[in-house]
Amino acid sequence: MLSDEGRAVQTLTPSMVKRVFTCGLVVSAFGGSRPPLYRCPMTLADRERAGASLPRAGARSPFVRLAALLAEIAPGKAAINLALGEPQHPIPPFVGPVIAAHVAQFGRYPPGKGTDRFRGAAAGWLGRRFALPRPLDPQIEVAVLNGTREGLFLAALAAKGWVTPRAGRPVILLPNPFYAVYAAGAAAADCEPIYLDATRRTGFLPDLEGIDPALLSRTVAFYLASPSNPQGAVADRRYLGQAAALAQRFGFLLMSDECYSEIFYGGEPPAGALEVAGPDFANVVVFHSLSKRSNLPGLRVGFAAGDGRLMASYGELRNIAAPQVPGPAQEAAVAALADEAHVAANRRLYEAKFALADEILGGRYGYRHPAGGFFLWLDVKAQGGGEAAALALWREAGLRVLPGRYIAHDQMDGTNPGADFIRVAMVQDQETTAEALHRLVAVLG
Amino acid sequence: MLSDEGRAVQTLTPSMVKRVFTCGLVVSAFGGSRPPLYRCPMTLADRERAGASLPRAGARSPFVRLAALLAEIAPGKAAINLALGEPQHPIPPFVGPVIAAHVAQFGRYPPGKGTDRFRGAAAGWLGRRFALPRPLDPQIEVAVLNGTREGLFLAALAAKGWVTPRAGRPVILLPNPFYAVYAAGAAAADCEPIYLDATRRTGFLPDLEGIDPALLSRTVAFYLASPSNPQGAVADRRYLGQAAALAQRFGFLLMSDECYSEIFYGGEPPAGALEVAGPDFANVVVFHSLSKRSNLPGLRVGFAAGDGRLMASYGELRNIAAPQVPGPAQEAAVAALADEAHVAANRRLYEAKFALADEILGGRYGYRHPAGGFFLWLDVKAQGGGEAAALALWREAGLRVLPGRYIAHDQMDGTNPGADFIRVAMVQDQETTAEALHRLVAVLG
Numbered sequence: 102m103l104s105d106e107g108r109a110v111q112t113l114t115p116s117m118v119k120r121v122f123t124c125g126l127v128v129s130a131f132g133g134s135r136p137p138l139y140r141c142p143m144t145l146a147d148r149e150r151a152g153a154s155l156p157r158a159g160a161r162s163p164f165v166r167l168a169a170l171l172a173e174i175a176p177g178k179a180a181i182n183l184a185l186g187e188p189q190h191p192i193p194p195f196v197g198p199v200i201a202a203h204v205a206q207f208g209r210y211p212p213g214k215g216t217d218r219f220r221g222a223a224a225g226w227l228g229r230r231f232a233l234p235r236p237l238d239p240q241i242e243v244a245v246l247n248g249t250r251e252g253l254f255l256a257a258l259a260a261k262g263w264v265t266p267r268a269g270r271p272v273i274l275l276p277n278p279f280y281a282v283y284a285a286g287a288a289a290a291d292c293e294p295i296y297l298d299a300t301r302r303t304g305f306l307p308d309l310e311g312i313d314p315a316l317l318s319r320t321v322a323f324y325l326a327s328p329s330n331p332q333g334a335v336a337d338r339r340y341l342g343q344a345a346a347l348a349q350r351f352g353f354l355l356m357s358d359e360c361y362s363e364i365f366y367g368g369e370p371p372a373g374a375l376e377v378a379g380p381d382f383a384n385v386v387v388f389h390s391l392s393k394r395s396n397l398p399g400l401r402v403g404f405a406a407g408d409g410r411l412m413a414s415y416g417e418l419r420n421i422a423a424p425q426v427p428g429p430a431q432e433a434a435v436a437a438l439a440d441e442a443h444v445a446a447n448r449r450l451y452e453a454k455f456a457l458a459d460e461i462l463g464g465r466y467g468y469r470h471p472a473g474g475f476f477l478w479l480d481v482k483a484q485g486g487g488e489a490a491a492l493a494l495w496r497e498a499g500l501r502v503l504p505g506r507y508i509a510h511d512q513m514d515g516t517n518p519g520a521d522f523i524r525v526a527m528v529q530d531q532e533t534t535a536e537a538l539h540r541l542v543a544v545l546g
Numbered sequence: 547m548l549s550d551e552g553r554a555v556q557t558l559t560p561s562m563v564k565r566v567f568t569c570g571l572v573v574s575a576f577g578g579s580r581p582p583l584y585r586c587p588m589t590l591a592d593r594e595r596a597g598a599s600l601p602r603a604g605a606r607s608p609f610v611r612l613a614a615l616l617a618e619i620a621p622g623k624a625a626i627n628l629a630l631g632e633p634q635h636p637i638p639p640f641v642g643p644v645i646a647a648h649v650a651q652f653g654r655y656p657p658g659k660g661t662d663r664f665r666g667a668a669a670g671w672l673g674r675r676f677a678l679p680r681p682l683d684p685q686i687e688v689a690v691l692n693g694t695r696e697g698l699f700l701a702a703l704a705a706k707g708w709v710t711p712r713a714g715r716p717v718i719l720l721p722n723p724f725y726a727v728y729a730a731g732a733a734a735a736d737c738e739p740i741y742l743d744a745t746r747r748t749g750f751l752p753d754l755e756g757i758d759p760a761l762l763s764r765t766v767a768f769y770l771a772s773p774s775n776p777q778g779a780v781a782d783r784r785y786l787g788q789a790a791a792l793a794q795r796f797g798f799l800l801m802s803d804e805c806y807s808e809i810f811y812g813g814e815p816p817a818g819a820l821e822v823a824g825p826d827f828a829n830v831v832v833f834h835s836l837s838k839r840s841n842l843p844g845l846r847v848g849f850a851a852g853d854g855r856l857m858a859s860y861g862e863l864r865n866i867a868a869p870q871v872p873g874p875a876q877e878a879a880v881a882a883l884a885d886e887a888h889v890a891a892n893r894r895l896y897e898a899k900f901a902l903a904d905e906i907l908g909g910r911y912g913y914r915h916p917a918g919g920f921f922l923w924l925d926v927k928a929q930g931g932g933e934a935a936a937l938a939l940w941r942e943a944g945l946r947v948l949p950g951r952y953i954a955h956d957q958m959d960g961t962n963p964g965a966d967f968i969r970v971a972m973v974q975d976q977e978t979t980a981e982a983l984h985r986l987v988a989v990l991g
Contacts, residue, residue: 162865187655197649204642207844207878210632247692247869254867258734285867289703291736399652399872420607421730422699424692424869427844433652 162281163507170488176499181537184503186330186476186526190396190450193443199433206428213420215245215404219431223389223404226438230362231373234380237406242382244416245431246403247424249360249388250282253324255423256386256405257286259415260322260354267319274316274323276307278331278509278519280358283324292321296510298518301467305334305478309343320353328361328371331478331508331524333471335371342377348384354411360390360403363444365473366452375407382407386415393475394444395437402426402434451475454527454534461538466545475527478505482521484545490523498540607726608952615933621944626982629948631775631921631971635841635895638888644878651873658865660690660849664876668834668849671883675807676818679825682851687827689861690876691848692869694805694833695727698769700868701831701850702731704860705767705799712764719761719768721752723776723954723964725803728769737766741955743963746912750779750923754788765798773806773816776923776953776969778916780816787822793829799856805835805848808889810918811897820852827852831860838920839889840882847871847879896920899972899979906983911990920972923950927966929990935968943985 167184214220220239227243228236237243246252257273264271273287277296287294295316297307306329325344327336336344341357348355357374365371378385386407392398405415437443455470458477462468467480481490487504494500503526505519512518525541527534612629659665665684673681682688691697702718709716718732722741732739740761742752751774770789772781781789786802793800802819810816823830831852837843850860882888900915903922907913911924926935932949939945948971950964957963970986972979 189653192650192653196652197646200649201642201646204645205637207641207842208634208637210843251696251867251869281866285863289734289867397652398655399870399874401870401872418730421726422696422734424696425844425846427846427875429844430872 163503166507167491167501167503170492170504171495171501174492174496176495176501177497178499178540180499180501181529181533181540182501183525183527183529183537184501185528187528188393188396188398188447188475189528189530190447192396192400193437193440195436195440196397196400196433199436200429203429203432206432209428211245211425211428211431213423213425214416215243215426216428216431218435219245219404219426222435222438223406227373227375227387227389227406230370232376234376234378234382237375237382238409241409242412243404243406244412244419245426245434246388246390246405247401247426248392248398249358249390249403251424252388252403252405253280253282253356253358254286254289255418256354256356256388256415257290257292257322259411259418260356261290261292262418263354263411263414264321265352267321268315269319271321272316272319273321274307274312276324276326276329277512278505279324280326280330281508284510286322286324290321293319296512298512298516299329299332299334300518301480305329305332306336306340309340309347312347314351317347317351317353320351322354322356323348324356324358325374326358326361328365328471328473330361330474331476331505331522333361333474333476333478335365335472338372338377341372341374345374345378345383345385349379353384354408355385357385357387359387361393361474362389363394364448364451364475366448366455366470367472371473378407381409384408384411386411391434391437394447396443396447397433397437400430400433402430450531451527453531457531457535457538458527461535461542465542477523477525477527479523479525480521481523481545486521487519487523490545494523494541494544497544500537500540500544502541608948611952612936612946612948615937615949616940616946619937619941621940621946622942623944623985625944625946626974626978626985627946628970628972628974628982629946630973631969632973633838633841633843633892633920634973634975635892637841637845638882638885640881640885641842641845641878644881645874648874648877651877654873656690656870656873656876658868658870659861660688660871661873661876663880664690664849664871667880667883668851672818672820672832672834672851675815677821679821679823679827682820682827683854686854687857688849688851689857689864690871690879691833691835691850692846692871693837693843694803694835694848696869697833697848697850698725698727698801698803699731699734700863701799701801701833701860702735702737702767704856704863705801706735706737707863708799708856708859709766710797712766713760714764716766717761717764718766719752719757721769721771721774722957723950724769725771725775726953729955731767731769735766738764741957743957743961744774744777744779745963746925750774750777751781751785754785754792757792759796762792762796762798765796767799767801768793769801769803770819771803771806773810773916773918775806775919776921776950776967778806778919778921778923780810780917783817783822786817786819790819790823790828790830794824798829799853800830802830802832804832806838806919807834808839809893809896809920811893811900811915812917816918823852826854829853829856831856836879836882839892841888841892842878842882845875845878847875895976896972898976902976902980902983903972906980906987910987922968922970922972924968924970925966926968926990931966932964932968935990939968939986939989942989945982945985945989947986 220243223243224237224239271292273292275283276299299305374385390403484490491504503524505522509519665688668688669682669684716737718737720728721744744750819830835848929935936949948969950967954964
């Protein structure tokens, strides 16, 4: 089974949904005053079912679903895999020598929250990269992660214990489509997941103004991704400020997943949530990764930074339960954070591939050059929807792409914001990418 | 803050205890027929309090407590740290070259459950080391971990979702004293933790016959450690078979923490729970680590193996939420698992230090050469108990040791099975260890 590609997104099967959604409540992304579609009182029996719903079986990886979709169908041409969002540009040349120089550290437990050198490097990088209200304190506001995935998961548990009691059944908000770990975090924290559609009409980000205040008063945490996966939308400072203000007003935690922040195109680099969270970074924690920025998905180094009060709770949980990051890997990350040349070179490689998409796709499938990230999110409703298009692309052209439905959640009204789409990862080299895009247009028209 | 030393044990503060123990129920390790000391019906309010008790704040590391105990007291001699259980023998010489040879793998996501090579190596090692009823299937019965700590934590969540509905409030059993992550796993899975005293009278392992069947029918999982930390007791095949039979009869998961299995003295290597679990390894998962066996606490590689049904659920959770282990680290682990010479050499280093303890301590403080592990667990009741002894050893001799109370849980009747003890880690070199033991006897008499 695949490694879930760090950013893989997962849909939930009916049995899991049944277990998780003891009290479904859908909020429209439009019409904040529209009443919830469905509401039920919480009984003990419901709650116990919810308690039994920790993220276990029933969840099927989108890649397992894709394999099932394409099983027993021969690819029409030599296969090209555009389904998996795995960076495939070369790793920075200094990684090997830095690790070799610190190999003895494999013999010592690394500090749980990260080495002083790593936390200093992460705080320094955040300060150079973002317009922070003040420098971060690396002692209390930064922690190393084994990539953002485990960090996002455990943060939901920490947030659940950190918030003041909620006005009703606790909720975790997440965008739809979404990264699978958001839903797993909500389930593990025994919170009701509320999927906020992020569609063209909402600028491919959740509509903050459409969220019912009654829901916000039950909210423990809000997973927000900018640049978003798969759409590549970037939240501006105004949007991020609005999200942070909601978190502060309602006392929940804004968990801002910024792992694609360095993969951006044209103009300014994306803003980060710490820029707008005020001098204490109150109620905001950001998540960053070396996987995309530095093409190091296998190094497993990321970091969290933000509100020192939350970071203290998070650190207590992490000190007991979390993975640790080897010292040599932290040293490699220190070197990577000190260098922007490889990051710019990496960005140019993606930029060149999106230039190909501009040229080859033109305005087909609702394509527009995204603001960030490395996916195409193509509307293939006219071609029969995401699954039909994925099937045709494989059968006729050997292209493996992901149906958008597999990385989004069915809403109560039966809609699924990914159903009309395919996700195409621009991770192959330029020549392969060009070939793939030509084949795609030839099949889809 | 320290990294929790991989095996650190943590006690809970009253506020956390209050949150966790919504329905306290203590089972004596003796007298299985004795009624529970306390029982209460579970109300929704209780349950919601429990739900709010995910492992967050309130937990204070034993090392933080020790630092507070010794704060502002100058060491009487040059300090020697025997508090932290961090292996300090040299790492195997092949680790650096193997990692260097595979450095490009830092650029690829490793498979979530581990590389084929790693899982094959782990299954092969388990087959050589233990008298298994049949070889393990590395495809479905083995998974890589970032060390056992995160693995033990997430296994509680997986077990909660895997068991059939329990007859009442779900429970997780754990030994007392205990490794902190066991309690964190129970809290995260929203299970009532039941601490089973492991004292001299019970052979320093939980008394299996003393556990109320009504409790077993509520049990989701049982954390068992052999060799035990800190006492170094080893469960024999009969004991392990009894534990596995209980798991199978009552449908819970036996989580056998065998991370100290290669640190043993005299005679036979310790048995493992997979030896007695039957041909399907039903209801049993074992946890192993390279940290102690190969002096690689900073490599962060361990593995879980056992019941394929549980491993499937566990794998689904891990694929979405778990840390990943870098490919080069898995390659180093493959090399380490293929070599027993460094393991034997490592064992001889510990053995020599326990020979010193035999000689210098004699029969003082209830000391007996342990069957396994690398701790002394010394009864200092006559010296005023663990905290008084730890204070005296620091003040008079510069020895930093851990009061046993800090790694055990207060029972409802006020007893604490660690209160009379100190834990002394035999991780320094032989000369330093000899000096430390002489100082210890000089102070404690």
